[in-house]
Amino acid sequence: MTAVLVGGEAEGEVLALDAPLSFWGGYDPEEGRIIDVHHPQNGESLAGRILVMTHGRGSSSSSAVLAEALRLGTGPAAIVLEEADQILVTGVLVARMLYGVSCPVVVAEISASGRWRVSDRGIEPSD
Amino acid sequence: MRLEEADRARLAGEGGAAAAIAMELVVAAGRAMGAGSLLDIAGAHVDGCLYHGLASLDFAEKLASTGGEVVVPTSLNVSSLDLLHPDLYRGDPLIAGRAKGLMDAYVAMGCSPTWTCAPYQLSARPSFGEQVAWGESNAIVFANSVLGARTNRYGDFLDISCALTGRAPATGLHTDEGRRATIRIDVVVPDSWLDDDLFYVVLGHKLGHEVGTEVAVVVGLDERADEDRLKALGAAAASSGAVGLFHIAGVTPEAPTVDAACQGSSPRRVIEIDAEDLRHVLADLSSPSTTLGAVSVGTPHASRSELGVLARLVAGRATRVPFYVNTGREVLAQADVDGHVAVIEEFGATIVTDTCTYITPVMRPSPGAVMTNSGKWAHYAPGNLGVEVVLATLTDCVESAVTGRVVVGGLA
Numbered sequence: 001m002t003a004v005l006v007g008g009e010a011e012g013e014v015l016a017l018d019a020p021l022s023f024w025g026g027y028d029p030e031e032g033r034i035i036d037v038h039h040p041q042n043g044e045s046l047a048g049r050i051l052v053m054t055h056g057r058g059s060s061s062s063s064a065v066l067a068e069a070l071r072l073g074t075g076p077a078a079i080v081l082e083e084a085d086q087i088l089v090t091g092v093l094v095a096r097m098l099y100g101v102s103c104p105v106v107v108a109e110i111s112a113s114g115r116w117r118v119s120d121r122g123i124e125p126s127d
Numbered sequence: 128m129r130l131e132e133a134d135r136a137r138l139a140g141e142g143g144a145a146a147a148i149a150m151e152l153v154v155a156a157g158r159a160m161g162a163g164s165l166l167d168i169a170g171a172h173v174d175g176c177l178y179h180g181l182a183s184l185d186f187a188e189k190l191a192s193t194g195g196e197v198v199v200p201t202s203l204n205v206s207s208l209d210l211l212h213p214d215l216y217r218g219d220p221l222i223a224g225r226a227k228g229l230m231d232a233y234v235a236m237g238c239s240p241t242w243t244c245a246p247y248q249l250s251a252r253p254s255f256g257e258q259v260a261w262g263e264s265n266a267i268v269f270a271n272s273v274l275g276a277r278t279n280r281y282g283d284f285l286d287i288s289c290a291l292t293g294r295a296p297a298t299g300l301h302t303d304e305g306r307r308a309t310i311r312i313d314v315v316v317p318d319s320w321l322d323d324d325l326f327y328v329v330l331g332h333k334l335g336h337e338v339g340t341e342v343a344v345v346v347g348l349d350e351r352a353d354e355d356r357l358k359a360l361g362a363a364a365a366s367s368g369a370v371g372l373f374h375i376a377g378v379t380p381e382a383p384t385v386d387a388a389c390q391g392s393s394p395r396r397v398i399e400i401d402a403e404d405l406r407h408v409l410a411d412l413s414s415p416s417t418t419l420g421a422v423s424v425g426t427p428h429a430s431r432s433e434l435g436v437l438a439r440l441v442a443g444r445a446t447r448v449p450f451y452v453n454t455g456r457e458v459l460a461q462a463d464v465d466g467h468v469a470v471i472e473e474f475g476a477t478i479v480t481d482t483c484t485y486i487t488p489v490m491r492p493s494p495g496a497v498m499t500n501s502g503k504w505a506h507y508a509p510g511n512l513g514v515e516v517v518l519a520t521l522t523d524c525v526e527s528a529v530t531g532r533v534v535v536g537g538l539a
Contacts, residue, residue, distance in 0.1 A: 063282030084159055087281075
């Protein structure tokens with residue numbers, strides 16, 4: 001079952017995180033890469049990716065860092081979560097309001113890697 | 128979502144443009160969280176005053192310049208600058224200027240310039256059962272768990288939006304159901320560990336890993352888990368996981384018993400944490416480095432009692448390495464009255480207020496690992512500052528500073 005937390009359309013390569021990421025302290029929006037040394041995907045970029053993770057984690061400043069990443073073009077194209085997270089949703093909404101950047105957020109399960117499309121209808125492979 | 132007349136009026140712009148933006152965010156976040164309605168809040172703690180790039184400044188200035196004014200008492204979290212000790216800042220002046228602009232925007236909206244990540248140490252703090260909207264992960268978990276106040280995990284932007292409207296989505300940790308423990312954690316460790324501050328830090332870190340966003344009830348602790356230790360535990364748990372509330376059977380206010388914390392249901396999962404598990408966590412968090420570069424304590428901001436303990440440990444001694452103590456300006460004033468500030472400064476420590484050593488450039492470069500007694504600092508500093516961290520008790524931090532080399536007892 002898919003729940004749309006923030007609407008919009010996006011398409012991109014899936015990056016499925018092996019552990020939840022705190023954007024604050026865990027993602028550098030200037031450089032566009034994960035900087036949490038404890039994170040298994042430390043060093044990866046989220047830019048243009050369909051970010052898949054179970055839930056958000058850590059600092060409540062993550063909204064601002066996510067918004068800043070979206071402003072700078074280093075944020076994900078879409079976010080797919082297993083559990084709703086208002087901290088991520090808020091960051092995405094503010095980036096949309098201030099800068100017109102879209103980043104749909106849905107609660108769904110993605111079972112495979114590759115390119116996926118996220119829309120208000122749900123998620124589907126795009127190849 | 129059911130909205131009240133006043134909510135709809137705000138959405139329509141009758142309370143001004145800023146209130147309309149704020150209301151829109153509260154409603155959108157509430158819908159995203161599946162809330163059926165909004166509730167009134169009695170206060171807010173805003174985390175958005177820490178500079179994270181132009182997006183944070185653009186948003187605050189937009190609200191402030193369109194007439195934003197908080198409608199409930201609102202405290203402010205740490206910022207990027209220490210206004211009491213401005214010379215400590217070693218970063219880019221351009222960023223400092225923007226960070227100051229951000230702080231000014233929040234004060235202009237009527238927030239109190241408290242500049243602390245430990246608002247639960249301020250003279251006014253929420254009472255049991257009070258509905259509030261707090262940002263800052265360690266403050267959220269403390270408000271819920273230790274005070275029994277009720278807040279969800281509010282991020283930057285949504286926290287000030289709640290403060291500007293006095294409203295929050297009625298869901299999650301605001302509700303009885305959302306506060307029910309679904310996991311029971313049995314802690315099986317030597318009794319002497321319950322007297323060791325480091326144990327609470329490491330347990331908190333493990334707790335965050337184990338429970339993620341769920342609510343746990345911890346069994347096996349007692350009244351030795353005082354406020355300072357619960358603060359350390361919660362801060363670590365909210366860094367390693369998305370913990371917004373924990374219960375400790377026989378200790379925290381909603382958990383006189385395990386059954387009360389579970390509201391009569393059976394826990395979905397039972398996990399045992401033993402001494403060996405916690406030694407592994409400590410080894411993972413703490414570097415084996417033996418070269419000492421600096422010491423940083425007070426994350427979250429040191430309490431009046433913690434500054435008292437520190438003063439007793441350092442009295443008449445001198446540190447050989449840079450030694451930083453982070454605290455809030457209100458607590459600093461109290462500790463000054465206690466006579467503790469002079470003792471700590473005589474020791475050679477640098478007191479940092481309004482901000483913290485791991486979120487803004489104040490530490491002088493000093494080769495070697497940084498020692499801390501904070502699980503939160505140990506978690507974030509390697510990424511933020513690129514330093515190696517040794518996690519130890521406050522006593523070990525002081526002994527190491529005095530001898531100039533790393534002295535750690537660990538969890539024996």
